Amino acid sequence: MRNFIFLIVLFFVFQWLLKKLRRANERAQQGDAQAGGATAGGASGARRTNHGNGAASHDAPQLADPLIRCAQCGVHTPRSESIVVAGQRFCCADHARHYAARPTGRDAR
Ligand SMILES: [Zn+2]
Structure with missing residues:
Protein backbone atom coordinates (compact mmCIF):
# COMPACT_ATOMS: atom_id res chain seq x y z
CA MET A 1 0.00 0.00 0.00
CA ALA A 33 15.51 30.32 -30.93
CA GLN A 34 15.10 26.61 -30.63
CA ALA A 35 11.74 25.64 -31.98
CA GLY A 36 11.63 22.04 -31.00
CA GLY A 37 9.67 19.62 -28.95
CA ALA A 38 11.91 18.77 -26.05
CA THR A 39 8.99 18.59 -23.68
CA ALA A 40 8.20 14.90 -23.55
CA GLY A 41 11.71 13.67 -23.48
CA GLY A 42 14.49 13.43 -21.02
CA ALA A 43 14.64 15.69 -18.06
CA SER A 44 18.23 16.54 -18.77
CA GLY A 45 19.75 18.66 -21.46
CA ALA A 46 16.93 21.13 -21.62
CA ARG A 47 19.18 24.10 -21.16
CA ARG A 48 22.06 24.48 -23.55
CA THR A 49 24.03 27.64 -23.47
CA ASN A 50 27.12 26.59 -25.36
CA HIS A 51 25.36 27.25 -28.59
CA GLY A 52 26.53 30.80 -28.97
CA ASN A 53 24.78 33.60 -30.72
CA GLY A 54 25.97 33.57 -34.30
CA ALA A 55 24.25 30.43 -35.52
CA ALA A 56 22.70 31.94 -38.58
CA SER A 57 23.34 29.51 -41.39
CA HIS A 58 25.18 26.59 -39.91
CA ASP A 59 24.70 22.95 -40.54
CA ALA A 60 21.34 23.07 -38.84
CA PRO A 61 18.46 23.27 -41.28
CA GLN A 62 17.07 26.74 -41.10
CA LEU A 63 13.48 27.08 -40.13
CA ALA A 64 11.04 28.48 -42.58
CA ASP A 65 9.79 30.83 -39.91
CA PRO A 66 12.60 31.94 -37.64
CA LEU A 67 11.80 33.69 -34.43
CA ILE A 68 12.77 37.30 -34.08
CA ARG A 69 12.74 39.57 -31.10
CA CYS A 70 10.40 42.51 -30.75
CA ALA A 71 12.35 45.71 -30.21
CA GLN A 72 9.67 47.06 -27.94
CA CYS A 73 8.65 44.27 -25.61
CA GLY A 74 11.25 41.59 -26.33
CA VAL A 75 8.75 38.92 -27.19
CA HIS A 76 9.80 36.40 -29.79
CA THR A 77 7.48 36.15 -32.75
CA PRO A 78 7.61 34.28 -36.05
CA ARG A 79 9.05 36.31 -38.84
CA SER A 80 5.93 36.08 -40.95
CA GLU A 81 3.93 37.74 -38.21
CA SER A 82 6.43 40.42 -37.41
CA ILE A 83 6.56 43.97 -38.64
CA VAL A 84 9.70 45.75 -39.75
CA VAL A 85 9.74 49.48 -39.23
CA ALA A 86 12.88 51.53 -39.74
CA GLY A 87 15.13 48.51 -39.43
CA GLN A 88 13.57 47.38 -36.17
CA ARG A 89 11.33 44.40 -35.79
CA PHE A 90 8.16 44.33 -33.78
CA CYS A 91 5.59 41.77 -32.82
CA CYS A 92 2.69 44.02 -33.73
CA ALA A 93 1.95 47.38 -35.25
CA ASP A 94 1.05 48.75 -31.87
CA HIS A 95 4.56 48.25 -30.56
CA ALA A 96 6.05 49.73 -33.70
CA ARG A 97 4.01 52.82 -33.06
CA HIS A 98 5.03 52.89 -29.42
CA TYR A 99 8.66 52.55 -30.36
CA ALA A 100 8.47 55.30 -32.94
CA ALA A 101 6.70 57.58 -30.48
CA ARG A 102 9.66 57.44 -28.13
CA PRO A 103 11.92 60.46 -28.19
CA THR A 104 15.24 58.62 -28.39
CA GLY A 105 14.25 55.02 -28.69
CA ARG A 106 16.55 53.32 -26.21
CA ASP A 107 16.72 55.08 -22.93
CA ALA A 108 14.70 52.66 -20.87
CA ARG A 109 16.83 49.64 -21.61
ZN1 LIG B 1 6.17 43.68 -28.96
Missing part, protein backbone atom coordinates in the same frame (compact mmCIF):
# COMPACT_ATOMS: atom_id res chain seq x y z
CA ARG A 2 2.85 2.30 0.70
CA ASN A 3 4.16 1.80 -2.78
CA PHE A 4 0.97 3.19 -4.22
CA ILE A 5 1.21 6.36 -2.20
CA PHE A 6 4.80 6.71 -3.18
CA LEU A 7 3.84 6.48 -6.83
CA ILE A 8 1.29 9.25 -6.44
CA VAL A 9 3.79 11.51 -4.78
CA LEU A 10 6.28 10.75 -7.50
CA PHE A 11 3.74 11.68 -10.10
CA PHE A 12 3.15 15.06 -8.56
CA VAL A 13 6.83 15.71 -8.22
CA PHE A 14 7.31 14.85 -11.84
CA GLN A 15 4.62 17.26 -12.90
CA TRP A 16 6.16 19.99 -10.82
CA LEU A 17 9.50 19.31 -12.42
CA LEU A 18 7.97 19.51 -15.87
CA LYS A 19 6.48 22.88 -15.08
CA LYS A 20 9.82 24.12 -13.87
CA LEU A 21 11.54 22.79 -16.95
CA ARG A 22 9.11 24.51 -19.21
CA ARG A 23 9.77 27.80 -17.52
CA ALA A 24 13.49 27.33 -17.91
CA ASN A 25 12.96 26.56 -21.55
CA GLU A 26 11.08 29.77 -22.08
CA ARG A 27 13.90 31.69 -20.51
CA ALA A 28 16.50 29.88 -22.57
CA GLN A 29 14.64 30.73 -25.72
CA GLN A 30 15.66 34.33 -25.32
CA GLY A 31 19.19 33.29 -26.16
CA ASP A 32 18.65 30.91 -29.00
Whole structure:
Protein backbone atom coordinates (compact mmCIF):
# COMPACT_ATOMS: atom_id res chain seq x y z
CA MET A 1 0.00 0.00 0.00
CA ARG A 2 2.85 2.30 0.70
CA ASN A 3 4.16 1.80 -2.78
CA PHE A 4 0.97 3.19 -4.22
CA ILE A 5 1.21 6.36 -2.20
CA PHE A 6 4.80 6.71 -3.18
CA LEU A 7 3.84 6.48 -6.83
CA ILE A 8 1.29 9.25 -6.44
CA VAL A 9 3.79 11.51 -4.78
CA LEU A 10 6.28 10.75 -7.50
CA PHE A 11 3.74 11.68 -10.10
CA PHE A 12 3.15 15.06 -8.56
CA VAL A 13 6.83 15.71 -8.22
CA PHE A 14 7.31 14.85 -11.84
CA GLN A 15 4.62 17.26 -12.90
CA TRP A 16 6.16 19.99 -10.82
CA LEU A 17 9.50 19.31 -12.42
CA LEU A 18 7.97 19.51 -15.87
CA LYS A 19 6.48 22.88 -15.08
CA LYS A 20 9.82 24.12 -13.87
CA LEU A 21 11.54 22.79 -16.95
CA ARG A 22 9.11 24.51 -19.21
CA ARG A 23 9.77 27.80 -17.52
CA ALA A 24 13.49 27.33 -17.91
CA ASN A 25 12.96 26.56 -21.55
CA GLU A 26 11.08 29.77 -22.08
CA ARG A 27 13.90 31.69 -20.51
CA ALA A 28 16.50 29.88 -22.57
CA GLN A 29 14.64 30.73 -25.72
CA GLN A 30 15.66 34.33 -25.32
CA GLY A 31 19.19 33.29 -26.16
CA ASP A 32 18.65 30.91 -29.00
CA ALA A 33 15.51 30.32 -30.93
CA GLN A 34 15.10 26.61 -30.63
CA ALA A 35 11.74 25.64 -31.98
CA GLY A 36 11.63 22.04 -31.00
CA GLY A 37 9.67 19.62 -28.95
CA ALA A 38 11.91 18.77 -26.05
CA THR A 39 8.99 18.59 -23.68
CA ALA A 40 8.20 14.90 -23.55
CA GLY A 41 11.71 13.67 -23.48
CA GLY A 42 14.49 13.43 -21.02
CA ALA A 43 14.64 15.69 -18.06
CA SER A 44 18.23 16.54 -18.77
CA GLY A 45 19.75 18.66 -21.46
CA ALA A 46 16.93 21.13 -21.62
CA ARG A 47 19.18 24.10 -21.16
CA ARG A 48 22.06 24.48 -23.55
CA THR A 49 24.03 27.64 -23.47
CA ASN A 50 27.12 26.59 -25.36
CA HIS A 51 25.36 27.25 -28.59
CA GLY A 52 26.53 30.80 -28.97
CA ASN A 53 24.78 33.60 -30.72
CA GLY A 54 25.97 33.57 -34.30
CA ALA A 55 24.25 30.43 -35.52
CA ALA A 56 22.70 31.94 -38.58
CA SER A 57 23.34 29.51 -41.39
CA HIS A 58 25.18 26.59 -39.91
CA ASP A 59 24.70 22.95 -40.54
CA ALA A 60 21.34 23.07 -38.84
CA PRO A 61 18.46 23.27 -41.28
CA GLN A 62 17.07 26.74 -41.10
CA LEU A 63 13.48 27.08 -40.13
CA ALA A 64 11.04 28.48 -42.58
CA ASP A 65 9.79 30.83 -39.91
CA PRO A 66 12.60 31.94 -37.64
CA LEU A 67 11.80 33.69 -34.43
CA ILE A 68 12.77 37.30 -34.08
CA ARG A 69 12.74 39.57 -31.10
CA CYS A 70 10.40 42.51 -30.75
CA ALA A 71 12.35 45.71 -30.21
CA GLN A 72 9.67 47.06 -27.94
CA CYS A 73 8.65 44.27 -25.61
CA GLY A 74 11.25 41.59 -26.33
CA VAL A 75 8.75 38.92 -27.19
CA HIS A 76 9.80 36.40 -29.79
CA THR A 77 7.48 36.15 -32.75
CA PRO A 78 7.61 34.28 -36.05
CA ARG A 79 9.05 36.31 -38.84
CA SER A 80 5.93 36.08 -40.95
CA GLU A 81 3.93 37.74 -38.21
CA SER A 82 6.43 40.42 -37.41
CA ILE A 83 6.56 43.97 -38.64
CA VAL A 84 9.70 45.75 -39.75
CA VAL A 85 9.74 49.48 -39.23
CA ALA A 86 12.88 51.53 -39.74
CA GLY A 87 15.13 48.51 -39.43
CA GLN A 88 13.57 47.38 -36.17
CA ARG A 89 11.33 44.40 -35.79
CA PHE A 90 8.16 44.33 -33.78
CA CYS A 91 5.59 41.77 -32.82
CA CYS A 92 2.69 44.02 -33.73
CA ALA A 93 1.95 47.38 -35.25
CA ASP A 94 1.05 48.75 -31.87
CA HIS A 95 4.56 48.25 -30.56
CA ALA A 96 6.05 49.73 -33.70
CA ARG A 97 4.01 52.82 -33.06
CA HIS A 98 5.03 52.89 -29.42
CA TYR A 99 8.66 52.55 -30.36
CA ALA A 100 8.47 55.30 -32.94
CA ALA A 101 6.70 57.58 -30.48
CA ARG A 102 9.66 57.44 -28.13
CA PRO A 103 11.92 60.46 -28.19
CA THR A 104 15.24 58.62 -28.39
CA GLY A 105 14.25 55.02 -28.69
CA ARG A 106 16.55 53.32 -26.21
CA ASP A 107 16.72 55.08 -22.93
CA ALA A 108 14.70 52.66 -20.87
CA ARG A 109 16.83 49.64 -21.61
ZN1 LIG B 1 6.17 43.68 -28.96
